[in-house]
Amino acid sequence: MAEQTDNMHQTLSAIQRRATIVGGAALALTVVGIAVSSTSQVLQSYLFAFLFFFGVSAGSFFLLTLQHLTSGVWGLMIRRFTEASTLVIPWMGLFFLPIAAGVGVLYEWTHPEVIAEEAVVAAKVPYLNVPFFLARTVIYFVVWIWLVRRLRRQSIAQDNAPKSESISWRDKLAVTSGPGLAAHIMLWTLAATDWGMSLEPAWASSMYPVGWMVGQVLTNFAIWIIVLWLFTRNNFLGYDIPVDRLHDLGKFTFAFTVLWTYLNFSQYLIIWSGNVPEFTPWYYYRSNGGWQYVSIALIFGHFFLPFFLLLSRHTKRNFGVVARIAMWIVAIEVLYVFWLINPAFHHDAIQMHWTHVTAFVGVGGLWISLFLRYLKQLPILPPNDHRIPELEAQLNDHGHGHSAPVSH
Amino acid sequence: MFKRKSNAAEAAPTAPATYGMMAEFSGTDEIIAAAESVRAAGYTLVEAYTHIPVHGLDDALGHKPTRLPWLVLAGGITGASGLFGFMTWVNLVDYPMNIGGRPNFSWPAFVPITFEGMVLFSAFAAVFGLILICGFPLPYHPVFNAPGFERASLNGFFLCIEAKDPQYDAAKASSLLTKLGATAVHEFSE
Incomplete structure (x- = not known):
């Protein structure tokens, strides 16, 4: 086990170094884009990258608190990964600074001519104005940072406490997680409304933050399936993922694929049926100028393909297969976030700019680097988690074929 | 027996x-x-x-x-395609009607029923398929x-x-x- 941990730390440190260099270089290139292209283009690209990677950490917060509350052994598999991912949220506060500086460029509710022209937007000015917008963002981050650090402190305390106290620490973590999860959902609802939905200020949908949040959780299941697959392939963990637990993660991925479709389609159907001028433009822009192909790609790539692939029990129980499906899901989630954000700026055509790539690689590289930094700090299997005996029983159960070791 | x-x-x-x-x-x-x-x-x-x-x-x-999952899948596909097809036929052939100026083939409106049809028929397939595969009703067994x-x-x-x-x-x-x-x-x- 010690040797595996050393191997893992060496590899992760190497990846971390590379991610920092590549991420830093890509962000520097993105800044060059201000001179070569335009400030507004760079900010648009950066906002997309920020929202995707913030979403990864936000989805992790959802899952971390959920698994503290439900106590299934599936949660033990991803506990430390989600924990490390949520610890990037405080840094995301720093990553928000360019957006805060560029509010006037990105959000058209700051433009007096838009307010003068559109009565609907003018009516929203008491809420959508720069000082209040920034103050709200500060509040979101303060609450998130407090929750994330409290969960980490309790997690470290559990590691250092005697084994006999593991149940009482489970309960303390659950007590933080319950209200924490409720707070997270409210914070994200408001944040998604501010950061994403208000890009098209005349439009509103109460389904928008929920559909996106489900996408974030789905991304998380997919990412941790891939990470667990890579870690077991390189023998970093020192234990196998019991096939029943892999099956659990696959079932969650399947369920969230369906839930994503349900929420996003419901939103579409309601707006389509209502046919009200304030609400239809959002979908009109996404059904024209080439965006319709992205929309169709999402219907097939984000629903039909993963749905039918994950329908079978056999795919969900085969690590290699489910990891490849998970890679597809992460890719299509990137497209989904792009589809949520970018048509707001470009109604007439799908617009791809090289800064989309550099900003994505930049924020992503630094995200990975920070994530690995926190992941290395504590053992991947929390030694005093109350579920350890259950996991050990499942790992020793191979003899009777209850849970065969995972095939790679 | x-x-x-x-x-x-x-x-x-x-x-x-x-x-x-x-x-x-x-x-x-x-x-x-x-x-x-x-x-x-x-x-x-x-x-x-x-x-x-x-x-x-x-x-x-x-x-x-x-083999029950295959029966359920078949049931689901039958229900979904059957009801989608039925609504298409009703709205295009049997009784076309102008509803709010929308095209007759307004597929988004068909989706909820298609979904419900899929659920209903896969549930039928699961319940009756199970009964069938288990060989019920079976009043006597040694x-x-x-x-x-x-x-x-x-x-x-x-x-x-x-x-x-x-x-x-x-x-x-x-x-x-x-x-x-x-x-x-x-x-x-x-």
């Missing part, structure tokens, strides 16, 4: 044939180990009866995976002649080697099951 009755009416009453050897085991691990050993000894017609689902017992008995078999619904773990098994020999089967730790072994008739 119905055939057997009519035979009985024609022929003179004879002693019913042996159905098999029923052994009772004390727990899940014991019955899984016993099922594996009995199959390893070459018996093919082996069935287990337990009061709780025992994970891994299917594999130990060599049961093939169930295993209930085994002494103490009521406990299969209370706290018992039973393993039965059927007499139709080509390798079946009462003495050998009985001693094998006893050796595997059965708490009780009984031969019983049809």
Whole structure:
């Protein structure tokens, strides 16, 4: 086990170094884009990258608190990964600074001519104005940072406490997680409304933050399936993922694929049926100028393909297969976030700019680097988690074929 | 079973044939180990009866995976495509109507019903398919002649080697099951 941990730390440190260099270089290139292209283009690209990677950490917060509350052994598999991912949220506060500086460029509710022209937007000015917008963002981050650090402190305390106290620490973590999860959902609802939905200020949908949040959780299941697959392939963990637990993660991925479709389609159907001028433009822009192909790609790539692939029990129980499906899901989630954000700026055509790539690689590289930094700090299997005996029983159960070791 | 009755009416009453050897085991691990050993000894017609689902017992008995998922998938596809097709036919052919100026083929409006049709017909396929595959309704089964078999619904773990098994020999089967730790072994008739 010690040797595996050393191997893992060496590899992760190497990846971390590379991610920092590549991420830093890509962000520097993105800044060059201000001179070569335009400030507004760079900010648009950066906002997309920020929202995707913030979403990864936000989805992790959802899952971390959920698994503290439900106590299934599936949660033990991803506990430390989600924990490390949520610890990037405080840094995301720093990553928000360019957006805060560029509010006037990105959000058209700051433009007096838009307010003068559109009565609907003018009516929203008491809420959508720069000082209040920034103050709200500060509040979101303060609450998130407090929750994330409290969960980490309790997690470290559990590691250092005697084994006999593991149940009482489970309960303390659950007590933080319950209200924490409720707070997270409210914070994200408001944040998604501010950061994403208000890009098209005349439009509103109460389904928008929920559909996106489900996408974030789905991304998380997919990412941790891939990470667990890579870690077991390189023998970093020192234990196998019991096939029943892999099956659990696959079932969650399947369920969230369906839930994503349900929420996003419901939103579409309601707006389509209502046919009200304030609400239809959002979908009109996404059904024209080439965006319709992205929309169709999402219907097939984000629903039909993963749905039918994950329908079978056999795919969900085969690590290699489910990891490849998970890679597809992460890719299509990137497209989904792009589809949520970018048509707001470009109604007439799908617009791809090289800064989309550099900003994505930049924020992503630094995200990975920070994530690995926190992941290395504590053992991947929390030694005093109350579920350890259950996991050990499942790992020793191979003899009777209850849970065969995972095939790679 | 119905055939057997009519035979009985024609022929003179004879002693019913042996159905098999029923052994009772004390727990899940014991019955899984016993099922594996009995199959390893070459018996093919082996069935287990337990009061709780025992994970891994299917594999130990060599049961093939169930075909029920395919029936459910077929049911789901039938329901979804059937209702989608029906709504398309109604709105395009049978009774086209202008609703809010929308095209007759307004597929978004068909989706909820299509979804519900998929759920309904896959549920039908699951319930009736299960009944079909299990061979229900089944008013009589010889295993209930085994002494103490009521406990299969209370706290018992039973393993039965059927007499139709080509390798079946009462003495050998009985001693094998006893050796595997059965708490009780009984031969019983049809």
